[in-house]
Amino acid sequence: MTSVLVKDLSLNFGAVEVLKKLNLDVQQGEFVVLLGPSGCGKSTLLNCIAGLLDVSTGQIFINGKNVTWEEPKDRGIGMVFQSYALYPQMTVEGNLSFGLKNARLPKDEIAKRIARAAEILQIEPLLQRKPAALSGGQRQRVAIGRALVRDVDVFLFDEPLSNLDAKLRAELRVEIKRLHQQLANTMIYVTHDQIEAMTLADRIAVMRGGLIQQFDSPQAIYNKPVNRFVAGFIGSPGMNFLEGSIAAGSTFSADGVDIPLARYEFARQPAAGQAVGFGIRPEHVALNSGADWPFSARVKVDVVEPMGSDTLVWTKLGSHNLAVRVPTERMPASGDMVDIGFDPMRASIFDSGDGGRL
Amino acid sequence: MATEISKRPNSLFRNLNAKIASIPMILTALVVFVGGTVWTVVYSFTNSRLLPRLQFVGLDQYERLWSTPRWLASIENLMIYGVLSLIFSLTIGFVLAALLDQKIRFESAFRTIILYPFALSFIVTGLVWQWLLNPDFGVQHFVRGLGWESFTFNPLYDQSIVIYGILIAALWQGTGLVMCLMLAGLRGIDEDIWKAARIDGIPMWKTYLFIVIPMMRPVFVTTLVIIASGIVRVYDLVVAQTSGGPGHASEVPAKYVYDYMFSAQNLGQGFAASTMMLLTVLIVVVPWAYLEFGGRNKRG
């Protein structure tokens, strides 16, 4: 069942078109992550769903009800913000109860809901404190609690963890995931952080310039990006790209390198001689593995970048830079000659013109 | 599956409360500021006397205005007073701010002392200085008492210099404000500029003159506009200190307007004179507003 449906949504700020006829269909209980570069319109989309911005054209449905022009409070949503946005002059309890008091809920019902939210989020000892007396992680918990007590079907998160340090972020990430499993609400979650996106999402919507580029499971987005932008945006370190063309006999060729494409599953059949980009992720290239790869080459190591558990090894394939990710214990020295190999089945090939997947 | 289309509600009723709450502002802007100004300008072309009448007489009021010696004296005074008070208050204000910006002790005490006159009204200012400049008891009397018998400093009873007497009082009252604005401007300048200038061996006064002051252009412009629009309005100070005298030697336009509207019962003259005041302000404010806001709109 559809929980949130966005149809042909456009939004302009003056002459600037921020969202361009955007469509999004989120299922009941689904965890959807909006991912994209800064300024692509993620927050704007979320604010439109919340009713905090008036849309220019298009319709928004929540649980089958057209809410395009409803007030935020009547949409059945709760929202968590990057800056927590806790009311500074109210205690934690005041923060949690503010929305419920506005909805004129009876006192005992308010107390019950606060107790439940406080228990789930483990903030019971903090209820009488002011936000200024809380740590960042505690503040964010309270902010989540404020959405929780409203007992709504849809949770909207706008980069809720990006003000926290890495360790707390990892902790709260797990907690949010647990919360989702426990409550089974629909959640729409904006983030910059790919790890958050990959670990939390049922489906990821990759946005760019006010449009959704790909809306699919994390695996599909990682393995089968629909275009060059998504391929380059997802994954860190980023995908290697070799520019070349399709040679006769299903081969990719770029100055001096010929990669057989027999095992590659084409999404659409390329023409011979078509200019394409060949993309392969650093973690899909093997180094000195001894195995027999459909494509292999002997290359010289340029630079070695240890990153902790993994190491990035920079080499040259033809005239193209190629990064290879290896476990640090198998790290070569720069200047070494090494064997590399990969299976073109794991690669992605994009049309050089429109950037679409082939 | 929900597919019904919801229509954009009438935009008049969106945020209705915000619009209702803004009614006082809208009324003030439209009725008083725009309406009042237009009304006065229109009636300045009539021969209204005791009561406003819509009997147009073209530019008669303006012709009479510009041939009235009292108005001419007012304009002359305003020019002298305006130019001098701009020059002096900017210079003194900046120098004082620069002195206070030398990381001195007791900065806030000095600032409090220099700024306190700004809290006083022009009436109080005018009366104090009337007393201080009183020839029989004030400064002149004091200096003569010290043995300098021929000392003469009697601005309030000397037609040719009375406007300077007013200027002294105005500067005493207003330089504190200029100093504060300038100090805020100086504090806004990047510390590294000073370090760079010191490393380059540029003397302090040169750094101020050629680096800091040009950087503070916006502060100067804003201050200038504030002082200038205050100058055009100057009224209470003159009323309190000299009542426009001796003769008409310290008359100013604002006083001319008031006297013609409420004492001489010649409204038309008052309207014409106030329209001229408006024109003066526009000459100052419009270029500034254009520079300040016009450019920004184009960029943003």
Next chain:
Amino acid sequence: MADAVLTSHPAAGVEPFGPKPRRVFSRRNIFLYGTLIIVSLYYLLPLYVMIVTSLKGMPEIRFGNVFAPPLEITFEPWVKAWSTACTGLNCEGLSRGFWNSVRITVPSVIVSIAIASINGYALANWRFKGANIFFTILIVGAFIPYQVMIYPIVIILREMGIYGTLTGLVLVHTIFGMPINTLLFRNYFASVPEELFKAARVDGAGFWGIYFRIMLPMSLPIFVVAMIIQVTGIWNDFLFGVVYTRPETYPMTVQLNNIVNSVQGVKEYNVNMAATLLTGLVPLIVYFISGKLFVRGIAAGAVKG
């Protein structure tokens, strides 16, 4: 301890280290503080003269000099200024003007700040279409000489039947205080994180709910700043007082001017100075109590007012 520090740096005696030695009586300091002290004396002089004059008897004023401290302190002039000084036929002293000013200032300050803060809030957070046009007019209007609008307002007040009353003057102060204070509040509310406002909307608070429950409790300092601007501004007003009130309701400044500049009778300079001081007392007290906030207020208010 100090020894240990010194000996642990063998180079201490050879190379300069530590803070640069600063002489208290360097030429720079003498010039700097000398200038500032002279300037301060100049600024303090009128206040001093006001005080000493108001404490002297008339004979002492006639034969002494203005700067001399009083030989014999008398509070007679203060009493007279407050309760029996004359303007024309009326001899009630300044007290009447004082209470008039209180009756004018208190409601004017409350009403003007209430309206300006709501305006600022609506402008900063609710941004409806066209709001900025009115705001621009308001700000530009702040530069229009009052003389241009004085007479039309007389007509408006007369039509409303409140010309010459305190209500009328309160309205006038509200109108002319609106540009500066609206600007002040708008800028302040615009600096409150927008997400807070959004969170409150999601929580179902409306226009007034957010104003009273979220914004007001957060903005006490700016209310104090606005109050300082308004109290001093309204207390010090002369022009509106003369134009829009009748002699019975003249504010203190107007009455002061009438007392001091009245042509009848012998000039009593000590009474005049006591009266002047009395009139200046309220803003001076506000100024000295508020300290830094006053500076912030005039900087904020002046920047575009």
